[in-house]
Amino acid sequence: MNKIKLRKLLEHFLLEDLGEQDITSTAIFPVTHRGSGIFIAKQDGVIAGLQIIEEAYRLFDHSFKVRLFKQDGQRVYSGEKIAEVEGPVPYLLSGERVILNLIQRLSGIATRTYDSVRALDSNHTRICDTRKTTPGLRMLEKYAVTCGGGRNHRFGLYDGVMIKDNHIEFCGTITKAIEAVRNNAGHMVKIEVETETKEQVLEAVRANADIIMFDNRSSEEVAEFVKYVPAGIVTEASGGITIHQLANYKNTGVDYISLGYLTHSAAALDISLVVDNQSIGGNFIEDAGYASTAKQ
Numbered sequence: 001m002n003k004i005k006l007r008k009l010l011e012h013f014l015l016e017d018l019g020e021q022d023i024t025s026t027a028i029f030p031v032t033h034r035g036s037g038i039f040i041a042k043q044d045g046v047i048a049g050l051q052i053i054e055e056a057y058r059l060f061d062h063s064f065k066v067r068l069f070k071q072d073g074q075r076v077y078s079g080e081k082i083a084e085v086e087g088p089v090p091y092l093l094s095g096e097r098v099i100l101n102l103i104q105r106l107s108g109i110a111t112r113t114y115d116s117v118r119a120l121d122s123n124h125t126r127i128c129d130t131r132k133t134t135p136g137l138r139m140l141e142k143y144a145v146t147c148g149g150g151r152n153h154r155f156g157l158y159d160g161v162m163i164k165d166n167h168i169e170f171c172g173t174i175t176k177a178i179e180a181v182r183n184n185a186g187h188m189v190k191i192e193v194e195t196e197t198k199e200q201v202l203e204a205v206r207a208n209a210d211i212i213m214f215d216n217r218s219s220e221e222v223a224e225f226v227k228y229v230p231a232g233i234v235t236e237a238s239g240g241i242t243i244h245q246l247a248n249y250k251n252t253g254v255d256y257i258s259l260g261y262l263t264h265s266a267a268a269l270d271i272s273l274v275v276d277n278q279s280i281g282g283n284f285i286e287d288a289g290y291a292s293t294a295k296q
Contacts, residue, residue, distance in 0.1 A: 039100075047072060119244075236257070
């Protein structure tokens with residue numbers, strides 16, 4: 001992940017939750033009171049986004065210490081320790097929810113991707129994501145896909161041409177659309193074309209598309225269309241393919257299968273932050289100089 005961009009995102013996410021201050025934690029705990037917490041997996045899955053823990057807490061205070069017991073992309077099991085963090089208690093609690101929201105989300109995507117790769121079980125065809133991501137989280141969610149063993153499709157409208165059905169409708173033909181791109185886009189830009197029929201596939205081949213997508217086609221249709229695409233042109237299947245259907249595409253010969261559900265429908269992986277009781281060195285109220293209040 002781009003560390004600079006990650007920090008900017010975390011600043012935005014934390015400020016959205018904090019506002020002016022965490023009135024609960026700052027009213028109860030002085031910043032001089034330190035404690036530890038442990039991130040624990042509450043269900044089996046694949047972990048992703050652990051860098052967020054360290055980067056987020058150090059935005060609060062550089063004295064935070066983070067110890068990771070797992071690495072992104074590793075399997076975790078219910079009850080396992082993922083990470084331990086030690087630092088000022090009010091900041092520890094203030095960052096908890098945002099951090100958990102993010103690593104739960106990313107780990108859910110990584111787990112969904114891992115399960116999809118296993119369901120396909122192919123040495124040739126690769127699973128990849130789409131642009132169907134949560135606004136503001138694309139970099140993180142696409143990173144999570146790679147943690148689960150998937151590949152990234154284009155990151156946005158800026159890093160790859162995809163001529164879709166509506167582009168073709170407005171332009172008239174696939175050939176005209178590709179010619180327009182060749183005349184106006186840089187020579188470094190690859191061109192992908194969305195197709196639905198044998199005729200469109202053949203037209204895309206004649207027009208020298210770099211990548212040909214078979215959109216909303218059955219596994220039988222994909223296997224047939226692949227035969228018309230010469231070596232050197234990448235093929236992709238996309239549209240409405242579920243995890244239960246992936247095995248049907250294993251022997252079609254298609255190079256990539258792009259799956260929107262990896263990012264738009266993945267359930268969060270259950271992770272909790274629990275207080276490390278061994279780190280509690282006494283009554284925080286007394287430590288803060290409020291002994292008389294504590295004893296009342």
